[in-house]
Amino acid sequence: MLRNPLRPATCLAAFLALLAPAVITAEPAHAAAQRIRLGSTLDVSRGSWSGPAYTMNGSGAVVPATMTRAIDAIRGGTGALDVVVLAGSAPASGSATPECDAVMGLAGVNSCTTWTLTSRSDGNNGAANTDIRNAEFVYFAGGDQCDYADWKGTTLQNSVKSVVAKGGGTGGGSAGHHINSAVVYDACDGSVTSEEALYDPYDPAITFTTGMFVWPNYADTVNDSHFVTRDRMGRTMAFVARAIEDGLTTGGASWGVGVDDGGSLFIDKNGRAVVAGADTFVVLGDHRPERADPDRYLTYYDYKIWRLRPGQSYDFKNRPTCGYYLRSIVSGVPDRDLYSGTPVTDCG
Structure with a gap:
């Protein structure tokens, strides 16, 4: 005798499921990774940097006072540096590069590149990771920190670490603030x-x-x-x-x-x-x-x-x-x- 016989209701449900027409759902297509660069088309070349330095913001926007301090700390008060902004989705309205718009108005910035990466696989995007490794500051935009947590284990994670290791910096606002703590409330x-x-x-x-x-x-x-x-x-x-x-x-x-x-x-x-x-x-x-x-x-x-x-x-x-x-x-x-x-x- 079976120890766990199926209940009649369970059998009926299974039979009806077989009769029901199959429903096929397609995964939504992810938008291609998007790159928009402001400022110089060439990265700064320099032997050493004076960071690391960080900014942790309560809302998504760049705060000029702390961003300026981070830029000055990293460049040691001289020269210029490159910034990369990472976003998990494009802004709903307005400028496509709001963070870079603010950053380019600050002294000591050579360029600011916004990468919009909408899937986990984008964390292994070769061009994005090259830009990150060549940058001196990585800013995580506001949005959904679960998108950023999904990049754990991708090349991007180590690329950001390399920026800090060479004396650069990182930070972010809102979701970008969350992802920069040791324990991340990911809201997944x-x-x-x-x-x-x-x-x-x-x-x-x-x-x-x-x-x-x-x-x-x-x-x-x-x-x-x-x-x-x-x-x-x-x-x-x-x-x-x-x-x-x-x-x-x-x-x-x-x-x-x-x-x-x-x-x-x-x-x-x-x-x-x-x-x-x-x-x-x-x-x-x-x-x-x-x-x-x-x-x-x-x-x-x-x-x-x-x-x-x-x-x-x-x-x-x-x-x-x-x-x-x-x-x-x-x-x-x-x-x-x-x-x-x-x-x-x-x-x-």
């Missing part, structure tokens, strides 16, 4: 709100990519964008708790880096970050969550939060142990005033 199964993440830190929409880029001095981070504007403190808290609970970071700690719309971090080769444009929040979880289980409310006591206003700095190489305020999540309910608090000054 949809976006999640703070309320949803605190209700269930294992919500199916919370998925991560690791091993894409781990930049010097920026380990154990998980970036978030549009931070205050879209009320994302709660979900960043959930991301931090998950990263610790799942062992995605080292030393039992994780740092969330949330940048608001119009805001940007410039980070130099020594890991020192300076804020421009709008507030940035660094959210430290330094112990395992009290409760982080599927389909259960998150409980985590005493996140350490630094609110950084424009002009203020944060040292990612020698991460501070003071100047934070404390906030907790208890059974999915956050403390009041997540975005402000009295900093602790006596941390002895």
